[in-house]
Amino acid sequence: MKRREILILLLLLIGAFITIFFPNIKSQENVIGEKELLSEVNKAGRYASTDEIANAIINNDPSYILIDVRDVKQFKSYTIDGAVNINLDNIMDDKYKDYLNTEAYTVVLFSNGSSKADQVWLRLRCTDHKGIRVMKGGLNEWYKTIINPQKPIDNEMTAEKEKQYLFRKQASYYFTGTQVSSGVTKKKSSSKPIVKRKKKEVSGGCG
Amino acid sequence: MGPLYPDFINPELNLLIGFLIGIGFGFLLEASGFTNTRKLAGIFYGYDATVIKVFFTAALTAMIGLFILHYLGWIDITATMPTTFWIPTLIGGAIMGLGFIIGGFCPGTSLSAAATGKIDAMAFIVGVMIGIFGFIFTFKDIWENLRNSGKLGKVDITEWIGIKEGLFIFLFTVIAVITFIGFQKWQDHWKKKLSQDDINDLGI
Structure with missing residues (x-):
């Protein structure tokens, strides 16, 4: 054997x-830096407002996937139209991968308040799920702002607040199915179909 | 891929880098005698093991290099992991091997050899093109079912065996190096049986 070949083999x-001393690729995938995580936790963009969700449902926006992380009993008693129920404990199951590993949709988690949904968000973010958001204030906020919106006090009323209140009022009629004089007469919407997105497979070869 | 592309290397620069690497690759193929069909086919007849040694070295360099670059955070190795379809891979590999031994080239070396004016390489390229376009235009009618058969998903051999990826790379490298040395000895043994005229005739 030539010296050059021996040198290449040695290298x-x-x-x-x-x-041998490097960590496995899979374990690296699950790691998000402390600083990065902290910065994402504090980002306002990780929250979706109840107005945004109501607007998306009313306009039949297909890019949203709503996930109710409460237990089945609570889900059956009340949830937001079109929401899918994935319990906090089952969130990492393989069968839900298609809902969570998606870049084409905005995945929004919600629970009664924000804390349970926040826990799930943290768990998902630490396992390299990206682009997932939490509905700010959860169903309590949903009830307070969308189902039963309160008119702002007269001396606090601005044009913007009035516009928001009008939208919420109309949204309330939309979701509760009550006929109103303003002309918003839509019946309660049926469940929004969730389209599972297939990830494109990587292919390759040599030659 | 990882942060190298598109963060540091934009698509235009990417094309230029690809072009320069391509020229370098073609030059090295020619310089190492890979445009000689007899040298390439020598592995099948037992008088030259250069092909197997080069492919082993290339595979090991890519495997170790990609793993280290991924660890450094320069590329995303997970983006390169293909889905395994074992039936078409087996058939495609057999066809490729047959083409290699009959034609004396693989697609890359045929282009290099054609650039040096070899007429057999040009004929080989025409055959490659007929194969490529023939496959494209008959894919829906003939090949689609075969192409999608035997799907195993993303197969990870280290997960299957249950060992660390780095350890697998090391063990694989040790086996490859032993094979490399074995082929070298085998080549030396057969070369002793060839006369100088034979060696000159084969251009090895």
């Missing part, structure tokens, strides 16, 4: 030996 063996 390969040394390189391969070094890789």
Whole structure:
């Protein structure tokens, strides 16, 4: 064997030996830096307002996937139209991968308040799920702002607040199915179909 | 891929880098004798093991290099992991091997050889093109079911065996190096049986 060949083989063996001390690729995938996580936790963008969700449902926006993380009993008693129920404990199940590993949809988690949904968000973010949001204030806020909106006090009323109140009022009629004089007469919407997105497979070869 | 592309290397620069690497690759193929069909086919007849040694070295360099670059955060190795379809892979591999031994080239070396003016390489490229376009235009009618058969998903051998990825790379490298040395000895043994005229005739 030539000296050059021996040198190449030695370099390969040394390189391969070094890789023994590297962590597995899969375990690296699950790691998000402390700073990065902290910055994402504090980002306002990780929350979706109840107005945004109501607007998306009313306009039949297909890009939203709503996930109710409460237990089945609570889900059956009341939830938001079109929401899917994935309990906090089952969130990492393989069968729900298609809902959560998606870049084409905005996945919004909600619970009664924000804390349970926040827990799920943290768990998902630490396992490299991206673009997932939480409905701010959960169903309590949903009830307070969309189902039963309160008129702002007269001396606090601004044009913007009035516009928001009008929208909420109309949304309330939309979701509760009550006929109103303003002309919003839509019946309660049926469940929004959830389209599972298939990820494109990577293919390759040599030659 | 990872942060190298598109963060540091934009699509235009990417094309230029690809072009320069392509020229370098073609030059090295020619310089190492890979445009000689007899040298390439030598592995099948037992008088030259250069092909197997080069492919082993290339595979090991890519495996170790990609793993280290992924660890450094320069590329995303998970983006390169294909789904395994074992039936079409087996059939495609057999066809590729047959083409290799009959034609004396693989697609890359045929282009290099054609650039040096070899007429057999040009004929080989025409055959490759007929194969490619023939496959494209008959894909829906003939090949689609075969192409999608035997799907195993993303197969990860280290997960299957249950060992660390780095350890697998090291063990694989050790086996490859032993094979490399074995082929070298095998080549030396057969070369002793060839006369100088034979060696000159084969251009090895």
